[in-house]
Structures are given as structure tokens and as C-alpha cells.
Amino acid sequence: KSNFKLYEQYVLNKSQSEHIWEQYCCGNSFFTKIxxxxxxxxxxxxxxxxxxxxxxxxxLLLKEMIKYTRHEQENVSQNE
Incomplete structure (x- = not known):
């Protein structure tokens, strides 16, 4: 869960972080040297x-995983 929270925060702040990067860091010689x-x-x-x-x-991963769940397999068996 904690890793997902990290991604959630990243996504929520993505546009702000891009703006900060463009304003202060892009083309900065410090970052280029590093x-x-x-x-x-x-x-x-x-x-x-x-x-x-x-x-x-x-x-896409979740859709593929659903294909292999018990519930989905039961639905497939009933439809055959």
C-alpha cells in the first residue's frame, strides 16, 4: 500500500513537478555536470x-489477471 501511495502522490503532483523542473532545473549546469x-x-x-x-x-495487467481468476473461469465453463 505504501508504494501505491507514493505513486498516487507522484501522479497528483506531476504537473507541478514538471513546471518546477522547467523553471529551475532544465538546462541547469549543476544537473548537467551530475x-x-x-x-x-x-x-x-x-x-x-x-x-x-x-x-x-x-x-492491461489487471485485465489479463482477471482472465485467470476462479470467477472468470467459472463464467467461461458455463458459457461452453
Whole structure:
């Protein structure tokens, strides 16, 4: 549950965090130097997109999981 809460907060604050990133961090030499020293090819904001991209896949995962639940299997058996 605590991990989901973390995602929930991330999603709720996404637009605000993008605004702050664009206003204060984008193109900032400090972040560029850190990125280069760590050998990261992608800028920080590309890593911030990952959680939001994963959330959209949860619906597909849940639909696939439902196919294998007992209730769904009973419905399939009754329809055959």
C-alpha cells in the first residue's frame, strides 16, 4: 500500500513537478555536470517519466489477471 501511495502522490503532483523542473532545473549546469559525472545518457526528467508510464500498463495487467481468476473461469465453463 505504501508504494501505491507514493505513486498516487507522484501522479497528483506531476504537473507541478514538471513546471518546477522547467523553471529551475532544465538546462541547469549543476544537473548537467551530475548527469555527466554519473555517466547517465538521459537527462533527469526522462527518468521522472517512468512511473507515470508504468501506471498506464496496470489496467492491461489487471485485465489479463482477471482472465485467470476462479470467477472468470467459472463464467467461461458455463458459457461452453
Amino acid at each position: 548527469q555527466q559525472s554519473l555517466g547517465h545518457r538521459l537527462p533527469l526528467d526522462s527518468y521522472l517519466l517512468k512511473p507515470i508510464q508504468r501506471i498506464t500498463h496496470y489496467q
